[in-house]
Amino acid sequence: MPTVQEDILNTFCAKLSKSESIDPATVETIRKMLTSVKKLKADDVVALLAKDQSGGTP
Amino acid sequence: MIQIESVAIRELRGIRTLEISPRRKSFVISGPNGSGKSGVVDAIQFGLTGDISRLSGKGTVGLTVQRHGPHVDKRDDPEAAEVSLSLFVPETGLEDIATLESDPAVLQAVTRRAFVERGLSLVDGPVCPLCDTEWDDVQHLKKHLRAKLAKSKDAEALQQRLLENAAELGNRARQLVALIAAVQAVVKADGPRGFAADLATWSERLNALASLGTIEDVMSHKPELEAGWIAPPASLEDRVSALVESLKAKPDQSASVAAQTFLTLAQDRLTSWKAARRAEKQAATASARGQEVYRAYCDAMEEQLIALYASVEGDFSTYYRDINSDDEGAFKAKLEPSEGKLDLEVAFYDKGMFPPAAYHSEGHQDGMGVCLYLALMKRVLGARFRFSVMDDVVMSVDHGHRKQFCTLLKTRFPDTQFIITTHDNVWAKQMQTGRRSRR
Numbered sequence: 232m233p234t235v236q237e238d239i240l241n242t243f244c245a246k247l248s249k250s251e252s253i254d255p256a257t258v259e260t261i262r263k264m265l266t267s268v269k270k271l272k273a274d275d276v277v278a279l280l281a282k283d284q285s286g287g288t289p
Numbered sequence: 290m291i292q293i294e295s296v297a298i299r300e301l302r303g304i305r306t307l308e309i310s311p312r313r314k315s316f317v318i319s320g321p322n323g324s325g326k327s328g329v330v331d332a333i334q335f336g337l338t339g340d341i342s343r344l345s346g347k348g349t350v351g352l353t354v355q356r357h358g359p360h361v362d363k364r365d366d367p368e369a370a371e372v373s374l375s376l377f378v379p380e381t382g383l384e385d386i387a388t389l390e391s392d393p394a395v396l397q398a399v400t401r402r403a404f405v406e407r408g409l410s411l412v413d414g415p416v417c418p419l420c421d422t423e424w425d426d427v428q429h430l431k432k433h434l435r436a437k438l439a440k441s442k443d444a445e446a447l448q449q450r451l452l453e454n455a456a457e458l459g460n461r462a463r464q465l466v467a468l469i470a471a472v473q474a475v476v477k478a479d480g481p482r483g484f485a486a487d488l489a490t491w492s493e494r495l496n497a498l499a500s501l502g503t504i505e506d507v508m509s510h511k512p513e514l515e516a517g518w519i520a521p522p523a524s525l526e527d528r529v530s531a532l533v534e535s536l537k538a539k540p541d542q543s544a545s546v547a548a549q550t551f552l553t554l555a556q557d558r559l560t561s562w563k564a565a566r567r568a569e570k571q572a573a574t575a576s577a578r579g580q581e582v583y584r585a586y587c588d589a590m591e592e593q594l595i596a597l598y599a600s601v602e603g604d605f606s607t608y609y610r611d612i613n614s615d616d617e618g619a620f621k622a623k624l625e626p627s628e629g630k631l632d633l634e635v636a637f638y639d640k641g642m643f644p645p646a647a648y649h650s651e652g653h654q655d656g657m658g659v660c661l662y663l664a665l666m667k668r669v670l671g672a673r674f675r676f677s678v679m680d681d682v683v684m685s686v687d688h689g690h691r692k693q694f695c696t697l698l699k700t701r702f703p704d705t706q707f708i709i710t711t712h713d714n715v716w717a718k719q720m721q722t723g724r725r726s727r728r
Contacts, residue, residue: 235597235669243589250581252574261582280582281575 294375302328398441455501487522604664655685
């Protein structure tokens with residue numbers, strides 16, 4: 232049985248996957264950031280979301 | 290040092306026209322604020338150096354001699370501004386050079402003076418450090434050398450005067466070289482044929498006079514000094530006039546320059562604006578995505594919390610019924626999230642749903658607490674709920690219900706190790722009987 236945290240993460244990523252403005256690679260990166268043992272930094276999240284979903288900057 | 294004979298100023302700074310003639314004498318300029326006194330200083334500096342320091346250099350952002358040097362009414366006509374200086378250039382020491390040449394003893398005294406001075410500083414005994422002559426004692430030797438220096442006092446004054454003049458001449462030569470350098474580009478483009486080359490030659494000649502540091506240097510340039518050290522190129526005034534006429538004949542480019550300046554500034558601002566727009570778009574995109582991510586997170590949290598409440602609610606009710614199957618077999622509970630809190634209501638027989646403390650006994654509430662804890666651990670930790678410590682947790686529960694509680698732990702959590710403390714021997718034996726624990 233998955234933990235509550237795992238359930239929240241899976242539900243969260245599933246909802247993000249339905250977004251038209253966030254591509255699957257970004258969703259996967261967010262998943263990795265949230266499950267990494269490294270401390271999550273706000274600047275890294277902002278930089279990720281500011282990126283053009285095709286790889287560059289908008 | 291040079292001195293000013295006269296100054297003529299036209300359309301410069303706050304001055305429309307002004308002529309003053311100090312004639313190498315001290316001269317006082319007085320007047321109220323804004324009458325143009327500083328303008329005279331600016332004019333003299335401009336005439337001597339081609340620059341106005343208060344309009345150039347650090348702290349004068351946006352100011353230029355070309356744009357702000359002319360009188361404000363002539364700001365679009367900088368050619369109207371003009372400064373003419375009539376200067377007195379002091380003698381260059383030709384008389385002193387003649388004295389040196391006519392009296393070899395003076396020249397010898399001048400050249401030997403430094404030698405004797407050096408020797409005097411090196412005396413450390415009765416033997417002369419310059420010629421090895423042995424004296425009766427040190428005092429006699431020093432006295433002799435000092436007498437030699439005294440004899441050359443006039444020569445020293447001449448030497449000092451000559452070198453001071455040479456230094457002043459060098460300063461003037463460097464200033465002229467700087468002025469020539471400033472106009473060379475214009476002369477090359479629009480000056481009379483050969484003028485630029487003549488100016489270059491003149492500049493080189495002046496440069497040679499810029500650092501006359503010794504008597505020998507000064508003596509070696511005697512021909513130039515005799516001929517007049519400034520020695521401008523032939524027909525300088527005529528050729529400068531021709532250059533001025535040539536420049537005046539050129540089409541007025543001030544509008545073009547203004548347009549070019551405007552366009553350059555506009556280009557810079559456009560580039561900055563585009564960069565700002567890109568940054569704004571990027572920030573707006575990040576902001577929109579951030580809000581979308583935040584909404585997704587809140588929705589996921591909400592969804593999972595509701596699921597968690599439902600799961601805990603069900604397990605809690607089941608566990609409680611396990612313990613109280615004799616009298617509350619139809620027990621049910623409801624977890625209801627509301628603004629900033631979570632409400633728990635439980636069934637009190639068939640009387641309705643109430644808060645746990647409303648009608649249930651202390652013993653029943655004690656049991657509810659443990660059941661709620663177990664339901665929550667099951668949901669949060671799942672299979673990882675393998676260890677738990679309970680310190681006197683069901684002391685208000687009667688013996689019959691404790692036995693059920695023991696069965697609950699055994700059947701519902703067979704893989705979890707419980708460490709339970711109690712001061713009640715009956716309860717301890719009940720747990721042993723149920724093979725739930727070791728003692």
